[in-house]
Amino acid sequence: MTDDANAPWLIVGLGNPGPEYAANRHNAGFMVVDLLADRIGGKFKRAQKAQAQVVEGRMGPPGPANRRVILAKPMSYMNLSGGPVTALRDFYKVPTAHVVAVHDELDIDYGVLRLKVGGGDNGHNGLKSMTKAMGADYHRVRFGIGRPPGRMQVADFVLKDFSSTERKELDYFVDRAADSVECLVAEGLERAQSAYNS
Numbered sequence: 001m002t003d004d005a006n007a008p009w010l011i012v013g014l015g016n017p018g019p020e021y022a023a024n025r026h027n028a029g030f031m032v033v034d035l036l037a038d039r040i041g042g043k044f045k046r047a048q049k050a051q052a053q054v055v056e057g058r059m060g061p062p063g064p065a066n067r068r069v070i071l072a073k074p075m076s077y078m079n080l081s082g083g084p085v086t087a088l089r090d091f092y093k094v095p096t097a098h099v100v101a102v103h104d105e106l107d108i109d110y111g112v113l114r115l116k117v118g119g120g121d122n123g124h125n126g127l128k129s130m131t132k133a134m135g136a137d138y139h140r141v142r143f144g145i146g147r148p149p150g151r152m153q154v155a156d157f158v159l160k161d162f163s164s165t166e167r168k169e170l171d172y173f174v175d176r177a178a179d180s181v182e183c184l185v186a187e188g189l190e191r192a193q194s195a196y197n198s
Helices: 025-039 082-091 125-134 154-158 164-187 189-196
Strands: 009-013 052-059 067-074 099-105 113-117 139-144
Touching: 009 025, 009 082, 009 164, 025 052, 025 067, 025 099, 025 139, 025 154, 025 164, 052 082, 052 164, 067 082, 067 164, 082 099, 082 125, 099 125, 099 164, 113 164, 113 189, 139 164, 164 189
Parallel strands: 009 067, 009 099, 099 139
Antiparallel strands: 052 067, 113 139
16 A cells, blocks of 8 residues: 555646636636645745646644645646646656645535535536546535526636625635635545535
């Protein structure tokens, strides 16, 4: 048996690079890993071996549950996320079971979280690219953004900023999603699901 228990974790926020996308619904993953970087006192810097920005640090309480983590934001655009994520996974020697994708999810109401491992991509281009590059057996922290209203196209909806009403609660939901990642890394999926799957 490999010593996966002590292997580092790679926590990937999915989104699109550039200021014009920063507040989009599709960039919920970036928002969560930005907050996690603040919590561990790190600043994102360009990765040497991948088209991504990374922060290295430790997460969790002191003792055996304290884990080495790499927080990452692919800089490749959403639909090409798999290349940078796989390059980081290989460079840092992270088992696929320790890869966590934090992403927006259309089929869950706004602000609701769902954590799981494996499964389909549900039409999400970032997940599609990751799964094609390394298989589906990675963790997902799914950040609900709800469905587009009326006849709005999905692509238009995800590339729009959160509404003024949504923004009132956005900080709280991002904070809760970051908490769920910390719980997943320190205590495992089952514990995180029971605490945060709403």
